[in-house]
Amino acid sequence: MTQTAGRAAHRITIVGGGAGGLELAVRLGKKLGKHKKAVITLVDAERTHLWKPLLHQVAAGTLDSHEDELEYLALARDHHFTFRLGRMDGLDRSRKEIFVAPTFDENGEEILPRQSIPYDTLVLALGSQTNDFGTPGAQEHTIMLDSPGAAERFHQRLVNACLRAQNKARAPGEGRFTVTIIGGGATGVELSAELHMTAKIVSSYGLANFDPEKDLKIAIVDAAPRLLQALPERLSIAVGNELRQLDIDVHTNEQVVEVTKEGVRMGSGKFIPSGIVVWAAGIKVADFVKELDGLETNRINQLVVHRTLQTTRDPSVFAMGDCAACPLDEGKTTVPPRAQSAHQEANTLSKSLARMLEGKSLLEFRYRDHGSLVSLGNYSTVGSLMGALARGSVFIEGTIAKWMYWWLHKHHQIVVNGWFRTWLSTWTDAINWIRNPRIKLH
Known part of the structure; x- marks a missing residue:
């Protein structure tokens, strides 16, 4: 020793x-x-x-x-x-x-x-980990994005659904394949926008019969009166407007009472037929x-x-x-x-x-809220900065917000891997972005 x-x-x-x-x-x-x-x-x-x-x-x-x-x-x-x-x-x-x-x-x-x-x-x-609050059917019929393995399983099911849509003619009046996301926090919101972007990209890779606008529907369900309830209201409104422009259904003030193999049932009586259900509401x-x-x-x-x-x-x-x-x-x-x-x-x-x-006293932790950023894929990034920049908060969006969201990840890499290795990995990421497909197709 x-x-x-x-x-x-x-x-x-x-x-x-x-x-x-x-x-x-x-x-x-x-x-x-x-x-x-x-x-x-x-x-x-x-x-x-x-x-x-x-x-x-x-x-x-x-x-x-x-x-x-x-x-x-x-x-x-x-x-x-x-x-x-x-x-x-x-x-x-x-x-x-x-x-x-x-x-x-x-x-x-x-x-x-x-x-x-x-x-x-x-x-x-x-x-x-995700908290399903004991909702009937949640454990059996939802995917909880707590780990890379769960995220990979979701991706496999999504790609398989796109391939089925490509090889199956949709009967008149037949509903679209629906992905329902339970939880309107940052994870649910970011996932919905990312999925919308993914569907458009998938259709460009030879899936001529797959139309993302006709064959895929994305819905978000949250019990709170607005998305991103824990974040500033202005940010919530901006995100909600962006998602609705992407034709993503937003159901707020809706309590999920049961998840079945066929879909999601809410306390109001609404039922959303769903092919994949993701639970992203609450933690424990x-x-x-x-x-x-x-x-x-x-x-x-x-x-x-x-x-x-x-x-x-x-x-x-x-x-x-x-x-x-x-x-x-x-x-x-x-x-x-x-x-x-x-x-x-x-x-x-x-x-x-x-x-x-060294025999000295322990430090007391003081939390400093530096604000929040929410990424909507390639469509937008919005956020609020707090602390020394202003009294209260400063609302940001667009390119500046995108770069700041990217920097959060890079800062974590720098702490763990140092400046030089992070610089190398950033160049590798750039090369792979050019060399590889825009999305993972398997």
Whole structure:
């Protein structure tokens, strides 16, 4: 084991390699692991990392996940931390160790046995998953875009539907193939525009009998009175107008009460016949977290933390990102589960844990809302900037907003991979954009 000043180095174990967890591992690896001040271990159930805000592009086929994913083992080697493959399913706080479930291959054969991983400081960055609120039929008949695998499955079904439409003459009065998206937040809105663009591109690749205007219908359903309810109203109105111009049906103030094999039923009595249903409404943390050795959780299983990001019942266990309920200001409101929150928490926690090892006090996290951006594929990007730029917010759209949305992704890559590798990958992306089809066709 690595030694520091004659004693075993402090063990910092991070569970979850999403945007926040991976950035934290990289920052701590450079700051502490490289100089043998601590042993940094990252644990994740996947072997590769894909920035979660890109999943709607993978689903639509406008992004090949294999071109943008990052290998955890390679990142660990380059940034002085250790990667362990596996899905956490338990915790023993008295022994200071986590438990990781066995890993199996596609044939059901065991790759890695059940294991335990020790820690001195534990950081839980478990992320979140879609919350279906117990709606009947949601688990059986919807796709939830929580992972690259789910996004790939959706894309396969979409391409297959386009191919069927190409080879099947539509009878007079026969309805179009409908994709219904439940949830009018950023994921649902961005996916709807991306799908509209994908359908138009698919029809240009020799599918002469497939007419995106006649053969495909896209609908969004949300229980809130407007799309993007959590974001500024002006942004919501601009997005709604853009989607309606694309002939995307928007159903607000509609509560989904059942999903069947045939479609989506709402409390008002409306029924939308659907070929594919995507659930993108609401989040929660994995159910096992609410029974994680006595740690305090809220109604959606988030771990309740202090401003230092320490859990309320164990100072050696921290939580960040979507899985943490961190106080916002002095009220009962918590930090919103967004990518910028995870990025800011990773930055603060990397400094804070380094201070802790030096015997200094922990830093308190202060969330700064830098605004919101919503991409509508090639059609438009709109957003609001907040903070130092103006009192309140500044509404932006068009080219400036597009570039800023692109920069969010690049900034994450720079934190993880550095300027030079990000510059190289950007050129590679540009070459592939010219060389490859506009969308993934398989």
